[in-house]
Amino acid sequence: MxxxxxxxxxxxxxxxxxxxxxxxxxxxxxxxxxxxxxxxxISGNKWRKLSQTITALGHRRVTQDSVHLISFGGGHSNHLHALAYTCFVLGYEFTAIVRGHYTGNETPCLQDLAAWSSHIIYTDKSQYKRYTDPSHPEHQASIQALQTSHPNAIILPEGGYSxxxxxxxxxxxxxxxxxxxxxxxxxxxxxxxxxxxxxxxxxxxxxxxxxxxxxxxxxxxxxxxxxxxxxxxxxxxxxxxxxxxxxxxxxxxxxxxxxxxxxxxxxxxxxxxxxxxxxxxxxxxxxxxxxxxxxxxxxxxxxxxxxxxxxxxxxxxxxxxxxxxxxxxxx
The missing domain is CATH 3.40.50.1100 (Rossmann fold)
Structure with missing residues (x-):
């Protein structure tokens, strides 16, 4: 099932x-x-929203280090927390693009992400909106640039909303x-x-x-x-x-x-x-x-x-x- x-x-x-x-x-x-x-x-609807993507990845034939996920969220994000742990358990590379700058003031969530070997990229609100707001005139170009920088990565929407x-x-x-x-x-x-x-x-x-x-x-x-x-x-x-x-x-x-x-x-x-x-x-x-x-x-x-x-x-x-x-x- x-x-x-x-x-x-x-x-x-x-x-x-x-x-x-x-x-x-x-x-x-x-x-x-x-x-x-x-x-x-990996609690509640966070797993439910990730389940189809993660299950499909877990059963495909992949070469070593070929799975890299990227997603977005704030410093206390339930979505990033669940996704980071899932990637850690499965041995996937994970990059979290985080709204705001928390260097030296990491939240418990971000501390966990670091402990689970996540790559954390902080970005300001303007750039974050370009990544996450489909109505923003620079959204598509920003996502394309991110994909070009990480050609083998799978980019998941903010909050798993898709x-x-x-x-x-x-x-x-x-x-x-x-x-x-x-x-x-x-x-x-x-x-x-x-x-x-x-x-x-x-x-x-x-x-x-x-x-x-x-x-x-x-x-x-x-x-x-x-x-x-x-x-x-x-x-x-x-x-x-x-x-x-x-x-x-x-x-x-x-x-x-x-x-x-x-x-x-x-x-x-x-x-x-x-x-x-x-x-x-x-x-x-x-x-x-x-x-x-x-x-x-x-x-x-x-x-x-x-x-x-x-x-x-x-x-x-x-x-x-x-x-x-x-x-x-x-x-």
């Missing part, structure tokens, strides 16, 4: 567990898809479609109307879930981007030639003050939740914000027509490590 490279097959927990959980006021059965348990470092990322999230939904009926063995019923709920920062994970065409999908935005996020998802689904079979939408009511920013209400929810659920911890950047939103929507009755609601825990190691800095990268 997964066809993983041997070095990863031994360390990744796949399929990730599907566990029952409780939310106050819910008439539906609530479940948690524990993608945070896939691996301590059509290739959809396959991993679709696989997550395939797992849910298999696990949920099995979990019903303890009940005298079957799932009838299912909703999967996920945090949304770029839209790639949400698009993959929708593309699987199993059930309705709700994204809870963790940053300000109403309209922009919907456009991202629609564009990715269009590239996949998706014909809508199920409903999907994004709720923007729980962003609070913006990305990686909290509020007293959100902090209170997370503190109470983590105290009551020590084996299912959440944080304020991704999982906590989305779970808070889901909890409020359940209590308000907005989701009462669903028999089963599955919350996707997408991990977020760097968010946990860097909460005190209030400077976390969705990429």
């Amino acid at each position: 997964y066809n993983l490279p041997p070095a990863l097959a031994d360390v990744l927990t796949l399929p990730s567990p599907l566990e029952s959980m409780t939310l106050d006021g819910s008439l539906a059965r609530i479940w948690c898809k524990r993608d945070d348990l896939i691996h301590p470092i 059509v290739d990322a959809l396959a991993g999230s679709a696989m997550c939904m395939t797992e849910i479609a298999t696990q949920l009926p099995q979990a019903y063995d303890q009940y005298s019923a079957v799932p009838q109307k299912v909703l999967v709920v996920s945090p949304v920062a770029t839209g790639a994970t949400l698009a993959g879930l929708v593309a699987a065409k199993y059930c309705d999908v709700l994204g809870i935005a963790v940053l300000k981007g109403q309209g922009y996020l919907e456009d991202n998802v629609s564009e990715l689904l269009c590239d996949e030639h998706y014909d809508r079979d199920n409903t999907w939408w994004i709720n923007h009511d729980y962003v609070t003050r913006g990305y990686a920013k909290s509020s007293p209400v959100l902090d209170g929810f997370i503190t109470s939740w983590n105290a009551a659920n020590p084996t299912l911890l959440v944080e304020s950047c991704y999982s906590g914000k989305a779970l808070w939103g889901l909890s409020e929507l359940v209590k308000s009755g907005h989701l009462k027509h669903y028999t089963d609601i599955v919350f996707l825990h997408t991990g977020g190691l760097q968010a946990t490590r860097n909460l005190s800095t209030n400077s976390i990268d969705k990429k």
